[in-house]
Amino acid sequence: MYRYDIINYLIQKNNFKKYLEIGVRNPEDCFNRINAQKKFSVDPCYEFETSVDYKFESDSFFKKLEDDELDLNSTFQWDIIFIDGLHLAPQVENDILNSLNHIVDNGFIILHDCNPPSLHHAREDFLNTTTSAVGDWNGTVWKAFYKFRATRPDLEMFTIDTDWGVGVIKKGHQECCVYDNPFFEYHLFEKQRNKALNLISVEEFTKKF
Numbered sequence: 525m526y527r528y529d530i531i532n533y534l535i536q537k538n539n540f541k542k543y544l545e546i547g548v549r550n551p552e553d554c555f556n557r558i559n560a561q562k563k564f565s566v567d568p569c570y571e572f573e574t575s576v577d578y579k580f581e582s583d584s585f586f587k588k589l590e591d592d593e594l595d596l597n598s599t600f601q602w603d604i605i606f607i608d609g610l611h612l613a614p615q616v617e618n619d620i621l622n623s624l625n626h627i628v629d630n631g632f633i634i635l636h637d638c639n640p641p642s643l644h645h646a647r648e649d650f651l652n653t654t655t656s657a658v659g660d661w662n663g664t665v666w667k668a669f670y671k672f673r674a675t676r677p678d679l680e681m682f683t684i685d686t687d688w689g690v691g692v693i694k695k696g697h698q699e700c701c702v703y704d705n706p707f708f709e710y711h712l713f714e715k716q717r718n719k720a721l722n723l724i725s726v727e728e729f730t731k732k733f
Contacts, residue, residue: 528557540603547609586622608636611663637662639689667708674703683721
């Protein structure tokens with residue numbers, strides 16, 4: 525299963541109608557593959573010029589939404605939100621927090637690139653293609669996911685071990701892992717990857733939901 529398969533699975537299972545994608549880039553990669561009745565897209569179009577509903581950086585989008593500057597109510601909520609924008613931990617954290625304010629109680633927040641296979645894949649500099657990862661890049665999404673795993677007992681979080689790691693966040697309860705990697709060292713993360721990400725297989729996911 526790829527990220528869009530997981531999103532479509534949740535949409536179908538829960539009869540979800542409203543979908544938001546943060547960070548579209550090329551809509552053929554994911555957005556156009558999503559089978560939702562109402563789809564919304566946010567992207568500043570710095571990398572790939574395409575047609576989106578809201579041509580903003582995600583922070584600006586959510587601020588405009590909450591200030592009633594968009595064609596949506598400031599309290600508008602989505603059933604499922606997919607975060608695939610700037611893959612750097614501070615921005616991912618902002619996107620998660622903003623999404624939590626605009627997700628229905630039984631909704632899901634999905635993240636891509638949560639499970640980098642090497643330190644080179646988890647580099648901060650997207651443009652550095654001199655490592656063994658070449659052009660593959662997951663960024664530091666894992667850091668934001670791990671932080672929420674360790675500090676938010678009011679959420680339920682896990683990562684499906686497919687397509688570079690598809691993270692899932694929903695409102696609920698989780699037994700938090702110990703917050704024992706405060707400097708977000710990759711080699712320490714690697715030793716406790718399963719626990720930090722709450723890693724599960726595709727089969728475990730489909731049995732769970």
